[in-house]
Amino acid sequence: MTTVSDEATQTSADLCQACIAALIGSQAGITGALVSTVDGFAVAAQVRPPVSGDRLAAMTSSLVALVDAVSQDGGIGEGRDIVVDATAGRLLLMDVPQAGSKLILAVLCDPSATPGQVLWAARRCREHLSDRLPAPGVQELVHER
Amino acid sequence: MAGREFKLVFAGSMGAGKTTAIAAISEIPPIRTDVHNTDVRSHSKATTTTAMDYGEVTLDSGDKLRLYGTPGQTRFDFMWRILAKGAIGVVLLVDNSRPDPLSDVHAYLDAFRETVSSSRAVIGIGRTETHPEPGLDAYYALADEYGISVPIVSVDVRRREDVLLLLNVLFSQIEASLETEEQGAMA
Numbered sequence: 001m002t003t004v005s006d007e008a009t010q011t012s013a014d015l016c017q018a019c020i021a022a023l024i025g026s027q028a029g030i031t032g033a034l035v036s037t038v039d040g041f042a043v044a045a046q047v048r049p050p051v052s053g054d055r056l057a058a059m060t061s062s063l064v065a066l067v068d069a070v071s072q073d074g075g076i077g078e079g080r081d082i083v084v085d086a087t088a089g090r091l092l093l094m095d096v097p098q099a100g101s102k103l104i105l106a107v108l109c110d111p112s113a114t115p116g117q118v119l120w121a122a123r124r125c126r127e128h129l130s131d132r133l134p135a136p137g138v139q140e141l142v143h144e145r
Numbered sequence: 146m147a148g149r150e151f152k153l154v155f156a157g158s159m160g161a162g163k164t165t166a167i168a169a170i171s172e173i174p175p176i177r178t179d180v181h182n183t184d185v186r187s188h189s190k191a192t193t194t195t196a197m198d199y200g201e202v203t204l205d206s207g208d209k210l211r212l213y214g215t216p217g218q219t220r221f222d223f224m225w226r227i228l229a230k231g232a233i234g235v236v237l238l239v240d241n242s243r244p245d246p247l248s249d250v251h252a253y254l255d256a257f258r259e260t261v262s263s264s265r266a267v268i269g270i271g272r273t274e275t276h277p278e279p280g281l282d283a284y285y286a287l288a289d290e291y292g293i294s295v296p297i298v299s300v301d302v303r304r305r306e307d308v309l310l311l312l313n314v315l316f317s318q319i320e321a322s323l324e325t326e327e328q329g330a331m332a
Contacts, residue, residue, distance in 0.1 A: 038180040039193050040220055058220040062196040065178035069196070073176060101181050 012133055016044035023125045029113025034106040036060055060093055060106045092122055096129045150209045152231050156257060157238035158249040159188050159217035162271050162302035164198050167212045169305045171200025197228055225256045234265040234315050242276040247287055254291050261293055265322045267315040269300035
């Protein structure tokens with residue numbers, strides 16, 4: 001990721017980076033994680049090549065927005081967690097609520113991961129970030145690179 | 146010939162008016178996927194589309210159009226390719242107040258080359274009242290560079306009649322393209 005010059009942004013990005021590093025280290029089978037803005041910018045990423053954090057950030061943004069639209073159109077409220085069950089692993093997406101907005105946490109797993117444990121660890125990561133990220137959050141600051 | 150259904154894609158840069166254009170003509174409440182825009186340095190809009198817009202409109206002919214709007218930013222180019230599948234035509238919207246609107250057009254002509262190259266496209270230039278340059282001639286010159294022949298018109302996407310005119314122009318292009326293809330198949 002590009003170096004973040006703003007001190008507050010650096011602190012927020014560092015916090016996200018440390019949180020996803022801890023998440024990845026906490027459960028076998030988690031191969032990568034990402035925190036991104038709702039409009040598709042990576043705040044912090046730890047993914048293995050050839051996965052691109054920036055590209056994953058844009059794609060998760062689209063996916064979350066589509067699930068929100070489908071959920072609301074289907075009369076079941078706002079979308080929450082999303083699990084993509086793929087042939088060689090899983091992708092878990094969840095909101096990280098912030099004052100007035102939210103971030104997105106994405107977790108990539110291989111087949112050896114235990115879904116329930118990954119979900120539990122990801123929720124702890126989300127709560128940790130929600131509690132500690134400063135309002136109004138990193139969304140605007142992340143562009144001061 | 147009545148009762149056909151077609152998929153059309155609205156493409157163009159962020160703020161060009163894709164969401165507005167679809168909302169102006171859709172018969173159903175448009176489906177939107179706009180979220181808080183954090184990149185205010187690139188554009189001052191409060192929100193931005195991250196997946197797609199969707200609307201529907203029925204023409205006087207009875208043909209039903211399914212309207213798909215793309216996200217504008219190039220980081221969402223994967224959505225451009227997804228939404229372009231099966232589209233019979235493309236409406237390319239340009240914001241003439243952008244710093245280099247001609248350059249903006251390049252990315253979208255490349256991304257939608259297959260549809261655009263068969264002339265099933267129309268280019269709508271917005272905000273020409275306040276930003277008359279570059280003029281339409283410059284856009285026609287750009288289209289010539291690409292070897293494509295598509296209509297290029299000034300448009301205010303907030304006006305329903307403007308957007309419908311854009312679609313009528315596009316449909317003339319599509320009909321002509323389909324006739325050419327049919328003649329080619331019969332030859």
